[in-house]
Amino acid sequence: MTAARVLALGLLTAGSLAAQQPRSPSPTDRLIDALVARMTLEEKLGQLNLPSVDTRPSPQQLDLVRQGLVGGFLNLTGAAAARAAQHVAVTESRLHIPLLLGYDVIHGYRTIFPIPLAEAAAWDPAAAESTAHVAAREAAAAGVNWTFAPMVDIARDPRWGRIAEGSGEDSYLGSVLAAARVRGFQGSDLRATDAVLATAKHFAAYGAAEGGRDYNTVDLSERTLREIYLPPFRAAVDAGVGSIMTSFNEIAGVPSTANRWLVTTLLRGEWKYSGLVVSDWTAIAELQAHGVAGSRAEAGRLALAAGVDMDMTSGIYLDDLPALVRSGRIPVASVDRAVRRILRAKATLGLFDDPYHGASVEREAAVLLAAEHRALARRVAREAIVLLKNDGNLLPLAESAARHTIAVIGPLADDPGAALGAWLGHGDPRDVVTVLAGIRERAGAGVELRYAKGAGILDTSTAGFGDAVALARQAAVAVVVVGEAADMSGEAGSRSTLGLPGVQQQLLEAVQGTGTPVVLVLMSGRPLAVPWAAEHVSAILEAWALGVETGHAVADVLFGDVSPSGKLPVSVPRTVGQVPIYYNHKNTGRPPSQDKYTSKYIDVPSSPLFPFGYGLSYTTFGYSDLRLSAPRITPAETLRVTVTVTNTGPRSGTEVAQLYVRDEVASVTRPVRALAGFRRVALAPGEAQRVEFALTPRELGCYGPDLRFVVEPGRFRVFVGGSSAEGLEQKFEVTVAPRP
Ligand code: BGC
DSSP: OOHHHHHHHHHHHHTTOOTTSOOSSOHHHHHHHHHHHHOOHHHHHHHTEEOBOBSBOOHHHHHHHHTTOOSEEESOOSHHHHHHHHHHHHHHSTTOOOOEEEEOOSSOSSSOOOOHHHHHTTTOHHHHHHHHHHHHHHHHHTTOOEEOOOBOOOOOOTTSGGGGGSOOSOHHHHHHHHHHHHHHHHOSOTTSTTOOBOEEEEETTGGGOGGGOTTOOBOOOHHHIIIIISHHHHHHHHTTOSEEEEOSSEETTEEGGGOHIIIIIIIIIISOOOSEEEOOTTTTTHHHHHTSOSSHHHHHHHHHHHTOOBEESOOHHHHHHHHHHHTTSSOHHHHHHHHHHHHHHHHHTTTTTOTTTTOOHHHHHHHTTOHHHHHHHHHHHHHHOEEEEEGGGOOOGGGSTTTTEEEEESTTTTOHHHHHOSOOTTOOGGGOOOHHHHHHHHHOTTSEEEEEOOSOTTOOOOTTHHHHHHHHHHSSEEEEEEEOOGGGSSTTOOOSOOSOOTTHHHHHHHHHTTOSOEEEEEEOSSOOOOHHHHHHOSEEEEOOOOGGGHHHHHHHHHTTSSOOOOOOSSOBOSSGGGOSOOTTOBOOSSOOOSSTTSSSOSSSOSSOSBOTTOOBOSSOEEEEEEEESOSEEOTTOOEEEEEEEEEOSSSOEEEEEEEEEEESSOSSOOBSOEEEEEEEEEEOTTOEEEEEEEEOHHHHOEEOTTSOEEOOOEEEEEEEESSTTOOEEEEEEEOSSOOO
């Protein structure tokens, strides 16, 4: 038995806990009561204090731990360091309370998976659950017990760099993936040594920043908040997420970190969320810059009053709240409430029993980058690739007579950092198979493979074009790999344009100018507006940032070992001027048409370059026989929708069948389409499968004029197909009258 366990059990006994006697309150409640009763005010506020370490805690920080003035650290990783800090907490602090150890495990810890936006393109919740689980397994082995993921912000503006970290523009897809990732991180029992506490962030509407500029002002209606931005958080809460992080932004004048309505009335009251709420990095101090607090103390008072339990790196709760509590400006009861939530999270993780949560140097060495983790990374990376164009079936290369000399061109082709993407955890560029390496490995000895960078990502010089063009001329096919560096998306990675950075567009045009067929491989943390490429280049793959197995996955697809099956989780604009452009828009009173006085631009089509849900395959799929279980249902009923999906092409493939719904007339305006279900269907050539969806009140309802959720009687339409811009249609009615 560890010393910590002895001490923890000793404390339980000291709290006169009779663990064997089942009675209410629970043993955990009694442990927490016992601790809170013994804590000084400083120790209580210490639990609310979440500083960051610079790889390791400083001697001063360890002293704070000894004094009971730290509730947890972020960025303290590595089994040895984590164990050492926990050891200090549980053996040298007065109350032996273990630490929460938080880290941004966003798309993997060491085995880096596709960025979340890319993973969303797989439309595969089981895969998202698996990658989160593996990420948790690795992180926990390395001492982390809390991840600041999943990021569940809806992003309708691809200028916003953090679109890379989430699931794209749609609330339904975002909700399904949010729940899957929470399940993956937390498992069924947080005490398990391969589980970590998950955090749904950033609460809320961070993705609605004006102009897509990070940290910027948000102003939106409660309706849009509830319909679009909140559902993934609700899904995370319903999946049992243990923590929620408030966002940096304001909504309609109230910064989230000071928003009592958001954090307490809605989250805890309406949604019955009982986990902990943590601020974002220095967000409590930033209430001063927002202009709602005149001092640090006031900022702390506002945040605590709003319901924010833990102070990430402002140090305000610890430094400034004691005086406010002592003077009676903050009731000690509100401090106690926050302390209890943090202690409860620690208890739920089993930290009072095993403060190390199974972390050990041996386990860390065995688990990180395990072969099966890499295998999963490859599988999910393949699924995340979206085939945007494939004129004349240029792809797959294996079927093209032309594959005997391949020119690989472009700054991203051999860039392991870009493949890892934003938020790379402990990802190591040396672990990455780049696109060039993947193609080289797959092409084998019989193929002459040549590489030219052409230009750097942000270069302004075209000096390297000559080599690239010469190479392309000699080759049967040119694979041009261009896009964004890792730091061009993610936090503080907003862009005002959506094209290829630097001279990459010119590079692409120069290579295309040789007449050699071009396969364009885009790597980016956001959808890129590439109208020229969409018009001129024969084949386009969106390959995002796919993690350590990027090159293998891209080669698997290029050579046809798998058929691409990814579908866009976000609309691709033709130009930045169309932004925000999203498929589930409202109809307006003047939907775009040939008439002049309709809602459109005069200089660009109304449609996106590629619509939400779109993605090609090496085979084709047909939809037929769309049927509804009834022509009429009551508001409480569920409608079953069935359709036959057939592989009508020559190869095996997987289709993501999508169900959309439209409420044709309601008391408030409704989107022209809203995703309401999807299914991945793997089919051999000629094979057909009947696919069934359920439309429940949740998908059919809306927030009425009084903002209450209701299924309103009236006409509805459903669409089932392979993207948001196509599909078979059927109508049905919701009626209050009993069925005939
Ligand atoms: C980000 C969060 C992140 C936190 C801790 C902040 O800057 O907004 O998403 O979890 O840092 O690293």
